[in-house]
Amino acid sequence: MTTFTPGPLLLGVRHHGPGSARAVRAALEAATPEVVLIEGPPEADALIPLAAEKDMRPPVALLAHVVNEPGRSAFWPLAEFSPEWVAIRWALEHGVPARFIDLPATHTLAWGNEEKKETAEEEKGQEEKGSERKGERGEKEAGASDRSVDADVRIDPLAVLAETAGYDDPERWWEDVVEHRGGAGIGADPFAPFTALEEAMGALREAYGVGGHDRDLVREAYMRLQMRSAQREFGDEVAVVCGAWHVPALRQKTTVAADRALLKGLPKAKADMTWVPWTHRRLSRVSGYGAGIDSPGWYGHLFAAPDRPVERWMTKVARLLRDEDRMVSSAHVIEAVRLADTLAAMRGRPLPGLTETTDAVRAVMCEGSDVPLGLVHDRLVVGDVLGEVPRSAPAVPLQRDLARAQKRLRLKPEPMERELELDLRGETDAGRSRLLHRLRLLGIAWGEPTASRGSTGTFRETWRLRWEPELSVRVAEAGVWGTTVLSAATGKAEADAVAAHALADVTALAERCLLAELPDALPVVMRVLADRAALDADVGHLAQALPALVRSLRYGDVRGTDTHALTDVAVGLAERIFVGLPPACAAIDAEAAEHMRRHVDAVHGAVGLLGEPGAAASGGIRERWHSVLRVLAGRDTVPGVIRGRSVRLLLDDGELGEDEAARLMGLVLSPGTEPGDAAAWIEGFVGGGSGGGMLLVHDERLLGLVDAWLTGVPAEAFTDVLPLLRRTFSAYEAGVRRTLGELVRRGPGARGSAEAAASGIPGFAPDLDPGRADAVLPVLSLLLGLDETYDDFAGVAR
Incomplete structure (x- = not known):
């Protein structure tokens, strides 16, 4: 003893x-x-x-x-x-x-x-201090055994002991001398x-x-x-x-x-x-004790296993892999245990450690692949255990209100990342959405919205949830704004609105207030928004602000939120953009033109939502926007990328005929136009993800104009326009690029049939064929599960 x-x-x-x-x-x-x-x-x-x-x-x-x-x-x-x-x-x-x-x-x-x-003061003197140390080292004798540590160098005691014992891994040394020695060396003497x-x-x-x-x-x-x-x-x-x-x-x-x-x-x-x-x-990270560990799940297993830890560990691994539909049998478990024991004996270890069990799992259960082994490391070696504390533990009022909301909405915090699909037409899912949006506004990033793989309707939301322990700090920090999630989010939104510098920040905040359903904060945000919009004369700022504001107007349909206060501000903002956009687009360089082109796209989408039939602001706003686009399309002082995009938007909305679009393209691509300006016009008209590639596939005249212009570009100018053209056409999907290449290879005389020549669009006749259209109606009726006969559908179709 x-x-x-x-x-x-x-x-x-x-x-x-x-x-x-x-x-x-x-x-x-x-x-x-x-x-x-x-x-x-x-x-x-x-x-x-x-x-x-x-x-x-x-x-x-x-x-x-x-x-x-x-x-x-x-x-x-x-x-x-x-x-x-x-x-x-x-x-x-x-x-x-x-x-x-x-x-x-x-x-x-x-x-x-x-x-x-x-820290700043220490970093400032770091270079001088390093020079002093270098001089000190030079003064020492080559064989000196001075082991005093520099004041700025922190040693890891376990690492030093492991190195002294001839180990290159402190974790492996600890396992050998403590974990595998009869319970930390406990025998007759517990001390x-x-x-x-x-x-x-x-x-x-x-x-x-x-x-x-x-x-x-x-x-x-x-x-x-x-x-x-x-x-x-x-x-x-x-x-x-x-x-x-x-x-x-x-x-x-x-x-x-x-x-x-x-x-x-x-x-x-x-x-x-x-x-x-x-x-x-x-x-597994350095914590308040300064003792981060690489394998908490493995250590938890060693502590909890009453006996035969390796056999029990291999059984856990086999169960996990079987749950992931991998073929793992009891024979695999037996063979993995034997291999781990053999590796430990060969390496001179008292028992298999994490290294040996991992090597055995890779070889026997994962067939040498690190992909399933990564799953074992993530789920078992590290682990996804989340602790719990009793309700009687001290907590800020905001934390208690959040806990009540989580229980009421059946939204339990979990350490593993998961996706949550919400249908906002249901009260429970709508409440979950409000809670998650309020927490995001407070800086508590429990959930992040993500694109839905299913429906694209506005009544659906998809969230990616993961609870991290540090969020408890964020909750305590957010407690300064209120004692409940609602009051705290309201107070934070009001403060953010007053402190916002950019108009787009305020409109984004208004959108978030509607998503989070903060009726008390919205008047303050709207007042700030109206004041900032009245004072901001920058068309780019106004164009950035409008889309978020218009999106907010749509939330009233699904969430039952009153968005009437936003309508007047949105319409006023749109009118100011209509007036200021043409002058703002004149005589600007290529980089500014590209930024403005994106603003034109954003405003066009916003106007499309704002001017929908039945919308409160629909009266005449789309017509006024089309007038602005016609002005942009016809002014020579406007960069080609904006003129081309304006023509394309008018064509897509049916405000410009195909013949007129072809005429405008022919003028731009005439020999008198600078190649750089013509290339920019093409990028605006058919570039990006606007479906311009399919437009060229189906409109032989437009493709012919582009082809003729491109073959006629002088050699000295071709090098200058090539990067712009590559950017334009590289954005197309591979199938579209392949089809365009085949059409160009065939030449203008062989791209379409007689019907195509008559209609102007390859693959399409000049008139509709009702007989061919009616042929699909029986199958369509069967797929939709409708009782009406296909004859009734045929009548409706006509």
Whole structure:
């Protein structure tokens, strides 16, 4: 039995280490201390009893945030296999007091704020400091054994120990010396692993000092003061669970005055603390304990498996792969276990570790492929476990209101990404949509809207949901705007409207207010929108703002929202664009012309929605827009890309005949026009994703004009127009490009039949053929499941 020096029982651990967790449990059972002191913020002492409630399921984390600035926060995560969690649970089960003894969060959070301020100064002197170090190294003898660490270099104790033992992977070393040695080395003596770790860390501290962790000196001084306080109250029956790195410093004999001197003058910030859910995925990152682990799912398995961990792990992997429709049998499991054991023996390891099991799974169950192996790593090695905290845990009012809304709408937070299809005609889905839009407005990105693979109707929405633990901080931060999700979103929208600089930002905000159904915020947003629109004379800004505003007008149809207040603003905005657009398009360079062309497209789409039959603003607005397009199409001072797009939009709307469009193209492509301007006109007319390729396929005259112009471009000008033409035609789909190439290869005389020549469109007769059209009606009736006969349909069709 190992004998400790008189004083507290110091149990040095690896944070989130299952071997350390088992060793801590065994040591506490053997020592039965009167109090358990744990590395962590002492403000959380009042939260410790919550760990015993049935609704508390790790992984969880202690969240501390500045009361008046919730964005300044810190986490202390705990998993089921964390030694600190095991110590808390042991104390609660045995009726023993448990206390946190690390530096209070009030100082930690204030320190974090000061670090940001110091970073700029440190970076400023980095170059000079680097030169000084280089000179110092040059002065040392070549064979010097000075192992003092630079103050700016932080060492990883486990990595140093692993390297000393001849390992290149700290995780593999930890598995060999702790996890695979009979439960962290627990045999007849439960204190032996802690003695060994303390000796190793003592040697490291002697060689490296604080190892670049300068603030550990302050933390350790506070821990020693807390230990002395506990000893005065409970005697030497005190157990301390902390990172093994701190044990030599806590064992060190210092005076109370010296420790208090280190704590004098520390910055402070008023902090609040609670429990929040955590995930295994977040444990794989550097956390508040500074102990990120690569394989939390694997460690959780090692901690929970009562025996035969490799066999149980392979069974889990086989079950996962079978759920993904992969052919994995019990024979695969047996063979994978044998291979893992063989690899461990060949590599001199006491038991198969994660490396051996992964290699065995790849070879036996995944047939050498890393694709299914990636699924195993994501789902099992890392894991998708999301913890839970009881409702009795402290929370800001906004958090409680969000939890009630999630329960009412049956929208449970989940760590895995999933898609959610919403039908806004149903009350539950409409409520889910409102909640998600309100949270997005508050900066709580639980869900992100995405394109729907099914219906394109305005009554459907598709969301991609994933709950991250950091969203708890965003919720606390958003609490400054209100105590409920509705009131907070309203307050945030009003503040954003007043602070917005661009007109487009205000119109986008109006759209988001309608999506989130914030009737109290909309008047404020509309007032700001009207003021900004009246003062903004930039046509580009107005054109950016109009589409979002017009889209907002459509939401009243599905969501039952009153959008009457938007109509007047939208119509006024459109009228100002109509007046200012032609002058704004005159005499501008190619880059500005391309931007303006996109504005023309956006305004055209907005006017199409605003001027729909039955719309409140439909009267005459489309006719006025078509007049603007005719002006743009006919002015020589307007760049070719805008003139070409204006002609195309008029043609698509039926406001320009095909003969007139061909005439305008012929004028532009005549020898008197500069090749660059002609190429730009073509790009505007048939470029981009506007379906221009199919237009050329079906209109032989237009294709012939382009073909004749292109073959006649002078050699010296062809190089200049080639990039523009490549951009125009490369946007077409491969099938369209292939068809155009075949038509050009055949030549103008062989592109169409006699019927095509008569109609002007290859593949189409000059008149409709009712007989051929009627032939599809019986099949159409059958597909639609209608009772009417196809004769009735034929009559309707005619």
